[in-house]
Amino acid sequence: MEGLKEENLKETRPKAKINEDRIWLSPPHMGGEEKALITEAIDSNWVAPGGPFLRKFEKVLSNFVQCQSSLALSSGTAALHLALRLLGIRQGDEVICSSFTFTASANPILYQGATPVFIDSELETWNMCPNALEQAVQSRIVNGKKPKAIILVHLYGMPAKLGEIIDISKKYKIPLIEDAAEALGSNYKGKALGTFGQMGIYSFNGNKIITTSGGGALVSENPDLIKKALFFATQAKDGAPHYEHSQLGYNYRMSNVCAAIGVAQMKVLSERIRRRREIYAYYEKHLSVIKGIEFLPEPKGFYSNRWLSCILIHPEYIKGVNREQLRLRLLRHNIESRLLWKPLHLQPLYRNFPYFGNKFSERLFERGLCLPSGSALTKDQLDFIIGIIKESF
Template identity: 55%
Template sequence: MNNKKIWLSSPHMGGNEQKFVNEAFDTNWVAPLGPNVNGLEQDLESYLGQHAAVAALSSGTAAIHLGLVLLGVKAGDVVLCQSMTFSASANPILYQGATPVFIDSESQTWNLCPIALEQAIISEIAKGKKPKAIIAVHLYGVPYQIEAVRAVADAYQIPILEDSAEALGSAYKGQKCGTFGDIGVLSFNGNKIITTSGGGAIVTPTADLKQKAVFYATQSRDEAPHYQHSAIGYNYRMSNICAGIGRGQMEVLDDHVAKRRAMHDFYADFFMAYEGISVFTVPNDDYFANYWLSAIVVDPLLANGLTRETLRLALEAENIESRPLWKPMHLQPIFEKYPYYGGTVSESLFDTGLCMPSGSNLSDADRERISTVLITILEPFF
């Protein structure tokens, strides 16, 4: 059997990235500013619409951190955060010296539960600390319950920092993810829909707020002939070389989304025959998911004793990468001492969920090999 590694989600070049990178070298724009940075920002603004103003940064984590800074989060403040997410959603809360308060998921989109969110707000206000911000995540490219979460946020006048790191290309009722929050966040890490090697972006509703983000991202240098600083700054701007990769990637973004969605359909069709294994899918047609990662849930009671871990280890033995869902933040050693509101939805999903190989560069041969291996693994259980 072909034992070449099948990755969960590897970079997928479109072909024109080198052209923009070469231009950066040819013109000596090897710096954290330049034509590619400007061009990538313009491409993203055009793609997102909704009057989005985008600043390209060194990472999605940097974008979350600057988002908190722009929202005025300071030491001692409370920030509400979706528990089921990657740690980069929550780490910047601690960068600011603020206190993270984690919220359970709901079962439809696996994202921030509006009911638990409101319970957390009421409880934290009763303790004397009105939350300063809400971090809502579009998990695996599936939009969160946009209207329900916004209704709660607006009722208590708390801004939303929209973590769209996994959701470039996803939409709700035709509006692109990244534009629903008071501030949005994108990621271009190597495993995302498109990549700049590393990198990310902050999405703001106005050009003035974008310029404020750029100010902080370039060490908060004041207008002066010398280096003068009146505020704490950060070295968070994207390089012109990385932005060149991103400009080439933007040309193939829609194609990458279509191919990720095709991988989701592949798994939906395959697992239809197996009781107890369900594929994570949007609740209805209002939601358009890029399906950055296709995920399944394995119910051992219905799947004749098959577990998520049995399946993962069997795939690993065949050199096929899969990965458990994000371990909720409130279960992580670094965060377990902080408050948590909700039930056990995220915990249950972590125990039973598995992300399958989902890359836009997977071939028909890769899919055939995945299905052949899966049939071999599942045969003793069904």
């Protein structure tokens, strides 16, 4: 308790030196074959945004999520931007987006000159609230601004309430894009997240459940959309013997070297999911006994990859301890943790855009903490983290 009473505790005063011994929140975890495949890519001179590993990675990814077409790209943000471009989103349009998420979910809306309309979360999954979504759609239609797309985020790997949200999407004929950046390997009633909407996106950033060092992917059951996305992702070069360009394109393609890492990582993805879920279960078993600590359970039919294990701390039950004090206490012991996402409707960049909800995501931000969840965590490390948390209470 002593450390938690220091209200002015600064991050510049860690107890341990932050070095390679630090317990990170979600570091990359190599599977063993990455180095050999990278060497193979270099030896073959396929180091550009094209090559056999790129094609193989896309095929393996499509097979894993059971989706017809996929396109490997430089980032999940690039994938989301291409999805909006393919739907014809342009200046003056409105696009609905989850508010409780990372800024990359909404930034591509601004890339296209469109206006984001933010939707609050609901209690059971922390994802987009269907009631607030329909309220927003009806309100924008009354104002003569029917939204052109819905960007639905599956936060921390937990599926959103897809049944209700898909019904709203179909009812009002608004295309659905799934931001499954954090949710590769999660599913809703047995079907992979990212494959329910017109398009879905994944991220392979270094902190995700698998990584390509940096990268992302766009998936769709419509191969024509993926073919068009490839055109835009490779600078929109027209079919001519010279460089001819009639449309704006981007340099968004993944490199063959990064794809080689991805091929190796896909081989261990199922094991990574199993281990992340195991870590979540271990935290829940040992910390749920503390009154005032709450976990996010899976509703029936929902399957989360448990990318990050998150807790809510209720100060009304635990006097003198809040999520920021606990974060600083962990930091003093060289343990990285992180606050839950600050809702986008509270961010300086986005606070003047439309928002619909009851501020539930704000309460999540005020009380939530992400615990170290990397799949390479050992039992000793988990016990150390849990011990620090128990001591704090």
